[in-house]
Amino acid sequence: AAGVIQSPRHLIKEKRETATLKCYPIPRHDTVYWYQQGPGQDPQFLISFYEKMQSDKGSIPDRFSAQQFSDYHSELNMSSLELGDSALYFCASSLGQLTYEQYFGPGTRLTVT
Amino acid sequence: AQKVTQAQTEISVVEKEDVTLDCVYETRDTTYYLFWYKQPPSGELVFLIRRNSFDEQNEISGRYSWNFQKSTSSFNFTITASQVVDSAVYFCALSEVSANQAGTALIFGKGTTLSVSS
Numbered sequence: 668a669a670g671v672i673q674s675p676r677h678l679i680k681e682k683r684e685t686a687t688l689k690c691y692p693i694p695r696h697d698t699v700y701w702y703q704q705g706p707g708q709d710p711q712f713l714i715s716f717y718e719k720m721q722s723d724k725g726s727i728p729d730r731f732s733a734q735q736f737s738d739y740h741s742e743l744n745m746s747s748l749e750l751g752d753s754a755l756y757f758c759a760s761s762l763g764q765l766t767y768e769q770y771f772g773p774g775t776r777l778t779v780t
Numbered sequence: 781a782q783k784v785t786q787a788q789t790e791i792s793v794v795e796k797e798d799v800t801l802d803c804v805y806e807t808r809d810t811t812y813y814l815f816w817y818k819q820p821p822s823g824e825l826v827f828l829i830r831r832n833s834f835d836e837q838n839e840i841s842g843r844y845s846w847n848f849q850k851s852t853s854s855f856n857f858t859i860t861a862s863q864v865v866d867s868a869v870y871f872c873a874l875s876e877v878s879a880n881q882a883g884t885a886l887i888f889g890k891g892t893t894l895s896v897s898s
Contacts, residue, residue, distance in 0.1 A: 771817075
């Protein structure tokens with residue numbers, strides 16, 4: 668079965684640079700979520716989109732922005748990167764209210780040096 | 781406010797032992813969903829189970845079983861006859877029901893690291 672695809676899998680950036688993470692949800696899934704997981708931490712919700720509109724917002728820094736496109740893929744844009752942004756970034760998708768089951772992608776490991 | 785507590789930070793067992801991972805949640809909603817996810821050393825988050833607040837039936841899937849008790853706000857996870865491949869971080873999570881069609885954010889517990897030795 669098709670899973671959530673995230674690219675790139677690994678990314679190394681320097682402080683103050685920008686990064687763009689991409690997420691391709693499971694086909695037919697209409698909701699995309701972004702989570703950030705720091706080392707040894709639990710995943711923290713950043714933002715979600717339902718049918719290409721922002722649905723919910725969590726602890727996403729103002730330096731970050733995201734959107735969902737017409738083909739339902741989503742991108743997380745991160746600017747002015749800081750050392751503390753080093754983390755595993757997960758994208759998850761679900762079929763909205765019908766199942767509430769969120770299926771996670773493999774994650775993008777971002778390292779900021 | 782919603783909260784998930786996994787009081788056990790780390791558990792170590794020997795293969796073939798049974799182990800129970802505890803999860804206690806707090807929510808003011810009457811309708812909500814509870815989840816368990818597994819995060820092996822490779823890092824991905826693997827969905828294990830979802831339970832809605834109206835379904836208190838226990839569930840068994842192979843060596844895995846889940847006990848949901850609304851009276852104690854607990855959703856515990858038992859692995860029977862543990863194996864080395866069960867070594868991972870296990871997260872319990874909670875989500876509320878949204879007013880529209882969209883799913884809602886998962887609130888995770890801090891996770892329990894399970895180490896199974898041979």
